[in-house]
Amino acid sequence: MEALSILAQDAAAVADFGPIGAGIGYGLAAIGPGIGIGYIVGKSVEAMARQPESAGMVRTTMFLGVAFTEAIALIGFVVAMLVQ
Amino acid sequence: MSDAMTDPTATPDDAPMSEQSSEQTPDISATSLPVQGEPVEYMISVDIAKKGLVIAPVIIAVCALIWGSEGAAGAAVGIGLVVANFLLSALLVSGAARISLGLMMGAVLFGYALRLGLIFLVIVLVRDEPWISLPALGATIIATHLGLLMWELRYVAINLAYPGLAPKETKS
Numbered sequence: 001m002e003a004l005s006i007l008a009q010d011a012a013a014v015a016d017f018g019p020i021g022a023g024i025g026y027g028l029a030a031i032g033p034g035i036g037i038g039y040i041v042g043k044s045v046e047a048m049a050r051q052p053e054s055a056g057m058v059r060t061t062m063f064l065g066v067a068f069t070e071a072i073a074l075i076g077f078v079v080a081m082l083v084q
Numbered sequence: 085m086s087d088a089m090t091d092p093t094a095t096p097d098d099a100p101m102s103e104q105s106s107e108q109t110p111d112i113s114a115t116s117l118p119v120q121g122e123p124v125e126y127m128i129s130v131d132i133a134k135k136g137l138v139i140a141p142v143i144i145a146v147c148a149l150i151w152g153s154e155g156a157a158g159a160a161v162g163i164g165l166v167v168a169n170f171l172l173s174a175l176l177v178s179g180a181a182r183i184s185l186g187l188m189m190g191a192v193l194f195g196y197a198l199r200l201g202l203i204f205l206v207i208v209l210v211r212d213e214p215w216i217s218l219p220a221l222g223a224t225i226i227a228t229h230l231g232l233l234m235w236e237l238r239y240v241a242i243n244l245a246y247p248g249l250a251p252k253e254t255k256s
Contacts, residue, residue: 041192045185049114056121063125071229078222
């Protein structure tokens with residue numbers, strides 16, 4: 001009986017790590033998109049500085065690329081929210 | 085000492101080449117100038133928002149069938165979040181691009197953190213409410229975000245232009 005209560009306490013202690021794990025998972029999921037968005041925007045700024053006349057096309061591509069990359073962060077966020 | 089430096093009546097044409105080049109080249113880098121062209125991000129986002137309003141009843145109906153009224157509420161909040169996310173992003177980028185290229189870069193990077201923080205805040209506020217279904221909210225956010233982007237990308241890829249430049253269909 002005593003062993004069961006110890007196991008129950010251990011299970012409760014493990015369950016408390018859920019929010020921490022979700023937070024760590026979400027943080028890890030946000031690193032990749034952060035790097036990707038920085039790379040996309042940096043290259044786009046470089047392209048617009050070199051060829052200002054192509055800014056419209058570059059901005060369109062940049063905006064859509066950033067939005068797609070951001071989807072990865074959103075997926076990580078949603079998964080962390082649901083797993084927690 | 086050259087004559088141009090000792091002669092007080094010397095004109096700029098008499099100055100050495102190094103001084104001439106420094107006077108003629110303005111101290112402005114390309115990143116401090118405004119970005120040319122129309123606010124394409126805003127036009128794309130408005131186009132995405134219109135498409136989002138078109139498919140919103142379908143998504144809400146599907147979520148209502150699967151998760152009930154809580155699912156419908158979650159889907160509505162999710163669609164609102166995604167559309168607001170696009171519009172806020174576009175406003176930040178287009179507004180900053182009118183000022184300078186460097187500021188636009190900062191606005192995109194800062195906007196990424198800001199918008200993720202806002203989404204996190206909204207979800208923290210509604211997650212414990214009994215009238216909302218979290219799985220429906222999460223599924224709607226992912227599906228709507230990716231679906232609307234793919235839909236918009238199809239038009240942009242076909243036209244190779246943002247919506248303002250897209251050729252209109254003509255009846256022959």
